[in-house]
Amino acid sequence: MFKSVSYVIKENFTNLYRIYSIAKYELLADMRDSKLGIFWNFASPAIQVFTYWLVFGIAWGRNAVEYRGITVSYLPWLVVGFACWWYIRPCITDGCSAVFSKTNVITKMKFPVSVLPATICLKELFNHFTMLIITFVTLFLCGYYPNVYWLWIIYYMFCAFMLGESITLVLSVLTMLWRDVRKFIASIMRMLMYFSPILWNCHFKSHVPFHSILNKLVKANPVYYVIQGYREAIFYQRTPLNHPAITLYFWCLVGGIFVIGCILMYKFKKKFIDMI
Amino acid sequence: MAEKQYAVEVENISKIYTLRNKNNQYKTGKKEFYALKNVSFKIERGDVVGILGTNGSGKSTLSLLLAGISDINSGTMKINGEQTLVAINTGLNPQLTGLENINVKGALMGLRKKRIQEITDAVIDFAELGDFLYQPVKKYSSGMKSRLGFSISLALNPDIFIVDEALSVGDKGFAKKCLKRMEKLRDEEGKTIFFISHSLPQVREFCKTGLWIEGGELVEMGEINKVCDDYAEYVEFMDSMTKKQKKKFLDEKFEKRLIEPKKKRFF
Numbered sequence: 001m002f003k004s005v006s007y008v009i010k011e012n013f014t015n016l017y018r019i020y021s022i023a024k025y026e027l028l029a030d031m032r033d034s035k036l037g038i039f040w041n042f043a044s045p046a047i048q049v050f051t052y053w054l055v056f057g058i059a060w061g062r063n064a065v066e067y068r069g070i071t072v073s074y075l076p077w078l079v080v081g082f083a084c085w086w087y088i089r090p091c092i093t094d095g096c097s098a099v100f101s102k103t104n105v106i107t108k109m110k111f112p113v114s115v116l117p118a119t120i121c122l123k124e125l126f127n128h129f130t131m132l133i134i135t136f137v138t139l140f141l142c143g144y145y146p147n148v149y150w151l152w153i154i155y156y157m158f159c160a161f162m163l164g165e166s167i168t169l170v171l172s173v174l175t176m177l178w179r180d181v182r183k184f185i186a187s188i189m190r191m192l193m194y195f196s197p198i199l200w201n202c203h204f205k206s207h208v209p210f211h212s213i214l215n216k217l218v219k220a221n222p223v224y225y226v227i228q229g230y231r232e233a234i235f236y237q238r239t240p241l242n243h244p245a246i247t248l249y250f251w252c253l254v255g256g257i258f259v260i261g262c263i264l265m266y267k268f269k270k271k272f273i274d275m276i
Numbered sequence: 277m278a279e280k281q282y283a284v285e286v287e288n289i290s291k292i293y294t295l296r297n298k299n300n301q302y303k304t305g306k307k308e309f310y311a312l313k314n315v316s317f318k319i320e321r322g323d324v325v326g327i328l329g330t331n332g333s334g335k336s337t338l339s340l341l342l343a344g345i346s347d348i349n350s351g352t353m354k355i356n357g358e359q360t361l362v363a364i365n366t367g368l369n370p371q372l373t374g375l376e377n378i379n380v381k382g383a384l385m386g387l388r389k390k391r392i393q394e395i396t397d398a399v400i401d402f403a404e405l406g407d408f409l410y411q412p413v414k415k416y417s418s419g420m421k422s423r424l425g426f427s428i429s430l431a432l433n434p435d436i437f438i439v440d441e442a443l444s445v446g447d448k449g450f451a452k453k454c455l456k457r458m459e460k461l462r463d464e465e466g467k468t469i470f471f472i473s474h475s476l477p478q479v480r481e482f483c484k485t486g487l488w489i490e491g492g493e494l495v496e497m498g499e500i501n502k503v504c505d506d507y508a509e510y511v512e513f514m515d516s517m518t519k520k521q522k523k524k525f526l527d528e529k530f531e532k533r534l535i536e537p538k539k540k541r542f543f
Contacts, residue, residue: 021383029371032412105384108363110344112386270347273340274293 004266005259008169011112019115023122041130049082049134056199065201072235076142080234081198083135084227087128087160089189095120095168096175096182099272107273114265117168121161128157144234152233155240159250160226166254169261173268176275196223197231225250282356283436283468284319284342289351291337292535308535311337313492314351319485321356322466326473326483326500328507330514334492335472339440342470357435357468364425370414374405374424377413381428395431402453403427423450430457437461438470455482480504491529 012019031037056062057074064073098116105111132153174181195218196202202218204211218224225246232238240247268275291312312334319325329335340346341353343361367384368377378399382392400409403423413421439458455478461467462482473479479486479500486503488496490510496503517525 015386017389018383018386021379025369025372025376025380025383028376029369032371105367107340107345108366109361109385110359111384270345273346 001259001263004262007266008114008262011114012118015112015115018112019118019122022115022119023126026119027123027126038130041127042134045082045086045127045131046134048086049079049138052082052199053078062200067201067231068236068238070236072231073142076139076144077231077235078199079135079138080230081196081227083128083131084156084160084230085193085196085198085223086131087124087157088164088223088226089193090124090127091121091160091164092167092171093182093186093189094124095164096171096185098168098172100172100175100179100182103276107276113269113272114169114262117165117172117261120168121164124164125157125161128160139234147237149233149237149239152239153230156226156229156233159229159254162254162258163222163226166258166261169265170257173261173264176268176272192221192223196221197227219246220249222250222253281320282318282354283321283323284317284356285352285354286318287316287352288314289316289341289348289353290314291334291341291346292349310492310533310535312341312489313533315489315492315494316351317487317494317497319468319470321468323485324462324469324471324483325485325487326471326479326503327487327489328476328479328503329489330511333489335489336440338489339438339470339472342436343438355436359436359438360432360434361438361440362426362429362432363440364422364429366425368413368421368425371412373412374403374409374416375400377424378428381425382431385428385432387431391431395428399424399427399431402430402457404450419447419450426454434467436468436470438472440472441474451478458482476504476508492533 031041034040036043053075057078062074064071065077066072095117098120099106099113102111102116106113171181171185193199197218202224204214204218208214229240232242289312290310293309293311295307295309315338327335327338337346339361341348342355343359344355345361367381369380372380375396378396379392382395387395403409403426405420405424408416408420413424416424437458458469458471459482462469471479471483483500486496486498486500486507487494488503488507496506514522514525
């Protein structure tokens with residue numbers, strides 16, 4: 001176990017430049033594909049947010065969200081959660097094929113396979129920065145201005161990165177074993193979106209049966225911790241130190257998934273070529 | 277000390293692939309197939325080995341095993357030093373320009389940023405692409421792609437080179453240039469080189485030792501000219517057969533490589 005974890009960590013840290021280059025040039029290749037290039041990195045998430053805001057905020061008339069005595073109107077509340085989700089989601093869905101999409105490389109040259117999940121997460125991190133710019137502009141327009149608590153976003157970004165990296169490590173190996181995993185994840189992600197506090201606050205009201213159990217179950221979702229964290233940093237001026245229990249739970253979960261991913265990666269690192 | 281002399285020591289290695297049945301399913305009639313069967317050899321340091329064999333005889337499988345990309349199923353393999361498989365067309369991104377691809381492929385091969393900057397001029401010089409360097413690689417002809425790919429691959433500096441039909445692309449002039457460069461590696465830097473090619477004259481000229489693999493098994497190993505002669509004779513013998521004879525011959529050879537599935541599970 002320790003051998004595989006140290007193997008993966010070492011391989012990732014000795015290949016930092018490789019990870020950076022792969023991520024950078026893959027992004028660049030994506031942009032070269034279209035005429036407007038980087039414009040789409042901004043436009044497509046902006047259009048998404050706009051749609052959800054129109055449907056849920058205007059048409060369905062979702063009101064401001066109240067949490068711990070602070071009321072936040074729907075648009076800024078949505079945009080923060082959405083920014084975070086748009087980082088985690090592509091990390092996981094694209095991460096599934098992290099190894100598979102590089103078949104031509106790993107079958108033809110000696111290549112540290114375990115760095116591939118990190119390249120996906122890093123590539124998506126760039127897209128996340130563009131999304132954050134949209135988020136901040138929206139927040140300014142709604143009258144929210146930066147304070148020192150906003151710095152906690154960096155911590156939660158790291159949380160999201162590690163969550164994405166761990167899940168991707170596991171899923172990219174599983175996808176090599178069974179290609180069905182990718183399709184399964186693509187459909188499950190849609191479900192996960194509604195069970196995370198993105199479009200609604202994921203709080204079952206007291207008239208729903210078993211509401212207290214359901215509310216606890218929702219918190220077991222690691223995505224809940226990250227998205228809620230972004231919001232707490234921006235709106236509620238709270239830090240992870242305000243809720244140590246769920247922070248500890250989150251890191252144990254991520255650590256556990258990471259270890260499983262490392263074990264899988266170590267076990268199959270030379271067998272990928274036979275699985276294509 | 278004597279042990280240290282060998283770059284590669286291989287003993288009884290086998291590589292087994294699982295075959296699908298005719299309906300493209302793994303479940304029933306699962307058969308296993310020896311890609312390589314009990315191959316043993318020792319290669320000294322600084323040796324230049326030409327690997328010969330007909331299509332599907334296991335040459336590329338052997339190169340993958342030697343490169344450490346694939347894992348052996350049985351036997352022992354000891355490699356002293358760092359090895360690299362020269363993969364020419366791998367890692368080029370068709371959307372990006374030739375110049376950017378030097379960075380892409382360089383990084384994929386694990387070069388540091390500084391090293392890539394160092395080699396860029398040499399690569400441009402060697403590839404002789406002219407202004408095409410600033411065009412996206414998707415617009416390149418296959419020969420130009422190989423030129424670029426091979427030039428970047430030369431930047432690596434391992435102890436053991438494995439070249440799998442890399443020189444059979446590109447025009448004659450470029451192939452000659454590559455061979456010259458490889459000769460420099462052989463003579464001045466004393467690298468161990470595994471050279472897989474179907475061009476017998478090239479192999480004869482370049483290699484010292486011949487290694488002939490047929491049907492997954494090692495047939496002959498020794499002085500290059502002797503092995504080449506025997507191999508040429510074998511190819512001629514194959515060609516002289518009638519269609520029917522040849523089919524029978526190949527089928528028999530294939531049968532020999534199969535491992536019958538164990539049936540004890542049913543009874």
